Amino acid sequence: MVGIAAAIALQKRGHRVLIIDPGKSLERASYGNAGVISPASILPMASPGIWSKLFEYATNRNDGLRLRYRDSLYLLGWARRFLAASNESAKAKTAAQLQPLVSQAIGAHRALAQTLGTQSYLKDSGWLRLYPNESSYQASLPERQLFDRHKIRYQLVDAPGIQALEPHLSKRFSRGIFFPDALSIEQPGELIQRAWELFLQLGGQHAAGRVTDIQQHDNKVLVATQDKQQFTASHVVLSAGVHSAAIAKRMGYRIPMVAERGYHIHCNFQSGVTLNRPVNDVGGAYVMAPNNNGIRLLTGVELAKPNSPPNLHQIQQVLQTAANTLPIKPPTIRSSQQIWMGSRPSTPDGLPIIGRASRHSRVIFAFGHGHIGLSTGPVTGELVADLINQQTPLFSLNAFRADRFQH
Numbered sequence: 001m002v003g004i005a006a007a008i009a010l011q012k013r014g015h016r017v018l019i020i021d022p023g024k025s026l027e028r029a030s031y032g033n034a035g036v037i038s039p040a041s042i043l044p045m046a047s048p049g050i051w052s053k054l055f056e057y058a059t060n061r062n063d064g065l066r067l068r069y070r071d072s073l074y075l076l077g078w079a080r081r082f083l084a085a086s087n088e089s090a091k092a093k094t095a096a097q098l099q100p101l102v103s104q105a106i107g108a109h110r111a112l113a114q115t116l117g118t119q120s121y122l123k124d125s126g127w128l129r130l131y132p133n134e135s136s137y138q139a140s141l142p143e144r145q146l147f148d149r150h151k152i153r154y155q156l157v158d159a160p161g162i163q164a165l166e167p168h169l170s171k172r173f174s175r176g177i178f179f180p181d182a183l184s185i186e187q188p189g190e191l192i193q194r195a196w197e198l199f200l201q202l203g204g205q206h207a208a209g210r211v212t213d214i215q216q217h218d219n220k221v222l223v224a225t226q227d228k229q230q231f232t233a234s235h236v237v238l239s240a241g242v243h244s245a246a247i248a249k250r251m252g253y254r255i256p257m258v259a260e261r262g263y264h265i266h267c268n269f270q271s272g273v274t275l276n277r278p279v280n281d282v283g284g285a286y287v288m289a290p291n292n293n294g295i296r297l298l299t300g301v302e303l304a305k306p307n308s309p310p311n312l313h314q315i316q317q318v319l320q321t322a323a324n325t326l327p328i329k330p331p332t333i334r335s336s337q338q339i340w341m342g343s344r345p346s347t348p349d350g351l352p353i354i355g356r357a358s359r360h361s362r363v364i365f366a367f368g369h370g371h372i373g374l375s376t377g378p379v380t381g382e383l384v385a386d387l388i389n390q391q392t393p394l395f396s397l398n399a400f401r402a403d404r405f406q407h
């Protein structure tokens, strides 16, 4: 989402653009996500609530967040910074820093949809969070206070209110929060596909390859790929999702970014059942989103290397819980081929990296969007185009600098 949005924003401002990308659509986080675009997406994962659950997380007893122990070394530096950011004041600061970006997400998506002719993909559905009990609802108070502070609209809903919004949901939920302004996209992969088609129609070029290195010599930037292709450009945007950190490292930038992996599976409804919008069962740590006359069921986080083998535990648990939440026909999972797995490109503080590389004035970083890259990709695309055109971006990008990790 981020790279293709930047490419189209640059084309619209008159630039000739080449995308170097392996072109494997299923490998993209942008393909398999929940499709939620919400003004409330200002809360980072790092949160004071982590501490009371730390033992559960560390011993893989909570499906909201699991660890692949074999990848501990990869995760260590990130985890140290993540825990340091897990306090109320850091969370409030991050929310305030994300707000200018997130608040532009809906407008930028609508504008992109107009360019692509995909307005019908954007559903004015709102987005619903459900709490299993009073105490977990009460624990969300600090988050609601942040929503109030940033004037983000939400409605508290009780059991009848939940049933009115979603008549087929289990009656076990007594509390919920409804975000009426959120949009959703059922098939984010199709949006990306349409964007690629437009990019090519506008004269964009695609070279299939995996970038390994980017170097700047005077006014030229050189890009090298794994299969020894070489490209030269006046400017380069590095936007390779979770793989961006390895490329940045070759350029001399150490950026603590890891994969917060997530899984999804599609299920059919039992006859007559519907779901009107994406729903997050906070207690079960999963999201179900309407998809192709059924649902896409998505897991919480698994911290692991992007290419480590999948672990089906989370999706199997989620499938069981979801079958008690909504009348679906859960498929039997026999192999990992039935499951999609992707990587949220995540920084420890929950802020993306958007800006000019400090020692490569012609390279723009645009990655690390974690849980909100589908929503904020189109805004980021415009910001990237501003930077390349030497225009002042709509708001300060200081919080998104790559060198904030140099301590």
Ligand SMILES: Cc1cc2nc3c(=O)[nH]c(=O)nc-3n(C[C@H](O)[C@H](O)[C@H](O)COP(=O)(O)OP(=O)(O)OC[C@H]3O[C@@H](n4cnc5c(N)ncnc54)[C@H](O)[C@@H]3O)c2cc1C
Residues within 6 Å of the ligand: 001, 002, 003, 020, 021, 022, 023, 024, 027, 028, 029, 030, 031, 032, 033, 034, 035, 036, 037, 209, 210, 211, 212, 239, 240, 241, 242, 243, 244, 260, 261, 262, 263, 264, 298, 299, 342, 343, 344, 345, 367, 368, 369, 370, 371, 372, 373, 374, 375, 376, 377
């Ligand atoms: C389960 C799940 C649910 C989510 N739900 C939501 C949601 O509801 N709303 C939301 O806003 N976000 C959501 N997200 C997060 C969102 O999907 C990501 O933040 C976003 O897709 C990241 O976009 P990206 O363009 O940075 O990365 P990607 O979509 O991963 O794209 C990276 C691109 O870089 C290319 N690439 C990789 N390596 C190289 C290389 N070496 N050289 C060249 N190209 C390379 C890839 O082929 C790909 O095209 C979710 C994520 C997951 C996993």
